[in-house]
Amino acid sequence: xxxxxxxxxxxxxxxxxxxxxxxxxxxxxxxxxxxxxxxxxxxxxxxxxxxxxxxxxxxxxxxxxxxxxxxxxxxxxxxxxxxxxxxxxxxxxxxxxxxxxxxxxxxxxxxxxxxxxxxxxxxxxxxxxxxxxxxxxxxxxxxxxxxxxxxxxxxxxxxxxxxxxxxxxxxxxxxxxxxxxxxxxxxxxxxxxxxxxxxxxxxxxxxxxxxxxxxxxxxxxxxxxxxxxxxxxxxxxxxxxxxxxxxxxxxxxxxxxxx
Ligand code: HEC
Ligand code: HEC
Numbered sequence: 001x002x003x004x005x006x007x008x009x010x011x012x013x014x015x016x017x018x019x020x021x022x023x024x025x026x027x028x029x030x031x032x033x034x035x036x037x038x039x040x041x042x043x044x045x046x047x048x049x050x051x052x053x054x055x056x057x058x059x060x061x062x063x064x065x066x067x068x069x070x071x072x073x074x075x076x077x078x079x080x081x082x083x084x085x086x087x088x089x090x091x092x093x094x095x096x097x098x099x100x101x102x103x104x105x106x107x108x109x110x111x112x113x114x115x116x117x118x119x120x121x122x123x124x125x126x127x128x129x130x131x132x133x134x135x136x137x138x139x140x141x142x143x144x145x146x147x148x149x150x151x152x153x154x155x156x157x158x159x160x161x162x163x164x165x166x167x168x169x170x171x172x173x174x175x176x177x178x179x180x181x182x183x184x185x186x187x188x189x190x191x192x193x194x195x196x197x198x199x200x201x202x203x204x205x206x207x208x209x210x211x212x213x214x215x216x217x218x219x220x221x222x223x224x225x226x227x228x229x230x231x232x233x234x235x236x237x238x239x240x241x242x243x244x245x246x247x248x249x250x251x252x253x254x255x256x257x258x259x
Contacts, residue, residue, distance in 0.1 A: 009171055009187065009224075024180055024194060029250055032193040032258055035183075040205070044257040052134060052203035052255025055127075055210045059135025062128060068119025074132075077116060081139050089137035090145050090252050093241045095152040102156050102241050106133050106212065107232060124231035130210045134201045137254035145198065145252060148245025160242025163235060169226030175239075178220075190259065195220075197243040199256020206259065213240055 033041060047053050064075045078084040093102035096111070103111065109132050110121040122129035148157045164175045178187070179195030186192065200213040207215075214236050218228035229236040 009173070024183075024246075026249065029196065029247065030194055031196050031198045031250055031253065031256075033199070033253060033256065035191045035193045036257075036259065040257055040259055044199075044253070050203070050255060050257060052201075052210055052257060055131045055134045055201070055203075056138045056255060058127070059131035059133070059138075062132050063135060068113065068117035070116065070118045072117050074112070081136065085136045085139040087140050087143045089140040089254065090143045091147050091149070093147060093153075093156075093237055093244065095150050101234065102153055102237055104214070104232075104237055104240060105136060107237075109133060109136070125212060125215060130201050130212065133212070134210060134255050137201065137252065140252040141254060142251045144249050145244055145247045148241055148248070153241060153245075156238050156241055157245050159235075160238035160240070160245075163239050164242055164246075169221065169224035171224040173224045175220065195243065196247045196250060197240065198247055198250050199253040199258065201254065202256040202258055204258045210255065213243070 033044065036044075043049050043051075060081075062074070063081055064073050066073045066076070075081070089105050092105040092108065094108070095101070096103045096108070106124070106129055109129065113119040113121060122132070167174045167177075175195065178192050183192050183194045197213050200216070201210045203210050204216075214231050217236060217239055218231075221228040229239075
């Protein structure tokens with residue numbers, strides 16, 4: 001399977017010898033949704049068949065549950081998420097003054113757990129962190145992405161862009177070689193998309209569960225036989241920020257479904 005994938009990559013590049021490493025014009029940006037078959041689209045569109053909605057419902061329960069040394073629930077401070085959290089995920093990762101750097105939505109939630117609930121951080125990819133993230137991000141469904149607009153984020157967006165165009169791994173490929181230069185082509189039978197981050201956390205049929213954008217990026221890195229950055233590392237957060245700024249104006253879809 002992995003060998004077949006590597007051969008497919010080599011074939012892809014043989015078919016496209018000139019890699020331009022160019023960007024995508026704003027009006028040409030398309031969510032991964034646009035590349036999916038009708039059945040997977042229907043699954044995402046109908047909340048009663050979208051498996052990601054189960055996580056959103058779990059997140060709603062956690063939102064009102066008192067926890068930690070402070071015995072406070074998210075709702076005790078933030079009230080009704082439908083108004084207080086609307087549009088928030090569309091501008092994450094956001095600059096955190098105390099840290100002096102961008103934090104992801106998941107990291108922000110854990111900051112609230114530590115600083116405001118006196119509770120231990122939830123581990124990356126844990127069901128509770130994914131559920132809370134999905135619940136918060138769901139309040140931004142259909143909201144246009146604005147992440148990266150804050151001028152304080154500029155150097156971090158630039159760092160992410162540099163990582164996006166940097167070749168890596170045994171296959172010596174950069175993100176841009178697949179997601180800017182070769183979207184609309186196929187890799188081992190599956191369409192290559194623009195790598196837009198509009199739907200996270202999302203339900204991936206291959207994972208049989210919800211997963212974060214970081215998990216998705218790590219699997220692309222492993223795919224080119226590169227050492228994947230750690231969850232929460234500055235590099236992964238910068239890449240996430242660049243992807244979100246690159247998706248400027250596209251609507252949020254959380255929880256999306258992907259093959
Ligand atoms: C005791 C009050 C309190 C509790 C409890 C609390 N928060 Fe917060 N939250 C804040 C404050 C205050 C901020 C503003 C940033 C800061 O000072 O930490 C914030 C910021 C946020 C933000 C960023 C909002 C933005 O506009 O960027 C999110 C998302 C968030 N909280 C989610 C949660 C979630 C999810 C929980 C429960 C797991 C939670 N918070 C629990 C007080 C709280
Ligand atoms: C060899 C080609 C290749 C490279 C290089 C690659 N990816 Fe991917 N990527 C894929 C394929 C194939 C998928 C799954 C189908 C799709 O969404 O394109 C994918 C999926 C994604 C998605 C999910 C899109 C969605 O709709 O949810 C994102 C985001 C992404 N890649 C970002 C990256 C980043 C960032 C890098 C560089 C660290 C990278 N990729 C490197 C091939 C590649």
